[in-house]
Amino acid sequence: MRYLPTGAQMKQGDQKTITEMGMPSMVLMERAALSVVEMMESEQLDLKKVLVVCGSGNNGGDGFAVARLLHLKGYAVDVWFVGKESSMTEETRLQKQIAVHYGVPVKERVGEDCYTVIVDAIFGIGLSRQVSGTYYNVIENLNQMDAIKVAVDIPSGLSADTGDVLGIAFAADFTVTFAFQKIGMLFGMARKLVGKLVTASIGIEPSVYDGRGDVCYTYDRTDLKNLLPARDPDAHKGNYGKVLLIVGSPGMAGAAYFSAKAAYLTGAGLVQIYTAKENQSNLQQLLPEAIITTYERYEEEKLKELLEWADVVGIGSGLSMSETAQHLLSTTVRCAKKPCMIDADGLNILSKDRALFEKLTPDCILTPHMKEMAGLCGHSVKELKEERFRYFQEFLGSIPSVCVMKDARTLVGRDGRPVYVNTSGNQSMAKGGAGDVLGGMITGLLAQKIEPYEAGTLGVFLHGLAGDAAQKKKGSYSVLASDILDGIAEVLTAESTEMILREKC
Numbered sequence: 001m002r003y004l005p006t007g008a009q010m011k012q013g014d015q016k017t018i019t020e021m022g023m024p025s026m027v028l029m030e031r032a033a034l035s036v037v038e039m040m041e042s043e044q045l046d047l048k049k050v051l052v053v054c055g056s057g058n059n060g061g062d063g064f065a066v067a068r069l070l071h072l073k074g075y076a077v078d079v080w081f082v083g084k085e086s087s088m089t090e091e092t093r094l095q096k097q098i099a100v101h102y103g104v105p106v107k108e109r110v111g112e113d114c115y116t117v118i119v120d121a122i123f124g125i126g127l128s129r130q131v132s133g134t135y136y137n138v139i140e141n142l143n144q145m146d147a148i149k150v151a152v153d154i155p156s157g158l159s160a161d162t163g164d165v166l167g168i169a170f171a172a173d174f175t176v177t178f179a180f181q182k183i184g185m186l187f188g189m190a191r192k193l194v195g196k197l198v199t200a201s202i203g204i205e206p207s208v209y210d211g212r213g214d215v216c217y218t219y220d221r222t223d224l225k226n227l228l229p230a231r232d233p234d235a236h237k238g239n240y241g242k243v244l245l246i247v248g249s250p251g252m253a254g255a256a257y258f259s260a261k262a263a264y265l266t267g268a269g270l271v272q273i274y275t276a277k278e279n280q281s282n283l284q285q286l287l288p289e290a291i292i293t294t295y296e297r298y299e300e301e302k303l304k305e306l307l308e309w310a311d312v313v314g315i316g317s318g319l320s321m322s323e324t325a326q327h328l329l330s331t332t333v334r335c336a337k338k339p340c341m342i343d344a345d346g347l348n349i350l351s352k353d354r355a356l357f358e359k360l361t362p363d364c365i366l367t368p369h370m371k372e373m374a375g376l377c378g379h380s381v382k383e384l385k386e387e388r389f390r391y392f393q394e395f396l397g398s399i400p401s402v403c404v405m406k407d408a409r410t411l412v413g414r415d416g417r418p419v420y421v422n423t424s425g426n427q428s429m430a431k432g433g434a435g436d437v438l439g440g441m442i443t444g445l446l447a448q449k450i451e452p453y454e455a456g457t458l459g460v461f462l463h464g465l466a467g468d469a470a471q472k473k474k475g476s477y478s479v480l481a482s483d484i485l486d487g488i489a490e491v492l493t494a495e496s497t498e499m500i501l502r503e504k505c
């Protein structure tokens, strides 16, 4: 698990380390600078002539320290100080003095010199407003220079909170960020402007955020072993849950297939699909492992019997917005009284039926993509993209359920729990059927008695890993939902092989 702080939260982490651990600010800065130099050397950058551009804040202080360390290693370095003397922090003033004492040339302007590497230490997480005036011109100028570009902590001009470009931003080839990747680096233009990212440990420990519900987090592959439910050698299929999937409509057998197969591949014990009669023979051939039950019209008693049978329910993928679909959803939400994943058309129906929306329970998990989310919360997709955290939190405050807001960076949350930000997955997954697979996976995890919030975070993470495995085989263009299904098996096979090896050791 890895925290993803905002700029302000990172500052609190710095301060806590300084005041509570007694770690001097100058030591943190030295370690930050050392990590930048280490990256530049290990990446074998051409350090023939380096320009370090420093602002007046502590980001500039890091820059002066980087320049001094490079100078002492014998590299030719110039510092271009573009900040204001009057607004320098105490640490930066000190770093500037030290650099000057060691003989580092500090310039007020740069002329025609050619540099092989440019280090950007103008603004870090303290950027608080639009970049304008001289700073704008400097960054514009640096972006036009023909050199390898290295950003200290975050490219200057990028918001550490949103990834927005505040006027203009340094376009880095490499960024060395300190202690934690900042949340903004995952969104918007940041993904293009950060370049290759190195997260350097400088003495600020993750424990600075322990117990805080407001700091977002993500998972890495190494977390998987602690997240997956154990498989008991004495188990029978009943141990891993009975899944009822109310999915698919005439012409939408695929959604039923993808979600049911995904539930099985993720570990569910038994999967029953309740779908339109027209899909029966197709589904029986596609997935003989599933029980297929069908309807021609809405039958309340039959549905209630199936809801009684199930341990968990998944509803909505490819369901359509027909009257039958509306009855199916309404009865499920009102009567299921068990964990229930609601996807796709289930969500579209919910956004039009506010009385039903009010019946959502803590056992429900909604999986809207941005357009479905717009329908549910009443904000446009544009607004959601611009202020995704604000509207997501607002929505969580209005429901007792878990919400998985799907996008290139999917968010998972529940009111009162921290927001999970997914960092697995890739652009090859922007294809029809990928969401059906996710819905099935989450339902499969619910069936294994994982709580809805954890089923959401783990399901989304695993789904992305499965997409990454698919992309390795099929590239960024040709991945189909069925390749993501294969990816689930690949990821879980690798993980269970490791589990077996660990048990034997």
Ligand SMILES: NC(=O)C1=CN([C@@H]2O[C@H](COP(=O)(O)OP(=O)(O)OC[C@H]3O[C@@H](n4cnc5c(N)ncnc54)[C@H](O)[C@@H]3O)[C@@H](O)[C@H]2O)[C@@H](O)CC1
Binding pocket: 014, 015, 025, 026, 028, 029, 032, 055, 056, 057, 058, 059, 060, 062, 087, 089, 122, 123, 124, 125, 126, 127, 128, 129, 130, 131, 132, 135, 152, 153, 154, 178
């Ligand atoms: N002890 C610490 O606090 C540590 C800080 N570190 C570095 O310090 C950075 C944060 O330092 P600061 O909080 O001093 O902030 P910054 O160095 O990011 O810059 C803030 C300064 O820029 C000004 N400013 C903000 N936006 C502006 C704009 N658009 N136009 C003009 N001026 C603007 C602010 O008024 C302030 O003077 C981190 O990113 C990191 O590089 C690291 O050395 C680790 C330890």
Ligand SMILES: Nc1ncnc2c1ncn2[C@@H]1O[C@H](COP(=O)(O)OP(=O)(O)O)[C@@H](O)[C@H]1O
Binding pocket: 344, 369, 406, 407, 408, 409, 410, 424, 425, 426, 427, 428, 429, 430, 431, 432, 433, 434, 435, 436, 437, 438, 463
């Ligand atoms: N660029 C991307 N990067 C990472 N994940 C992606 C990307 N594009 C799509 N996905 C994932 O693929 C899934 C698509 O879901 P959805 O839009 O509901 O698809 P469908 O309804 O066609 O099945 C979501 O889980 C989303 O997070």
Ligand SMILES: [K+]
Binding pocket: 059, 120, 121, 122, 123, 124, 151, 152, 153, 154, 155, 156
């Ligand atoms: K910077």
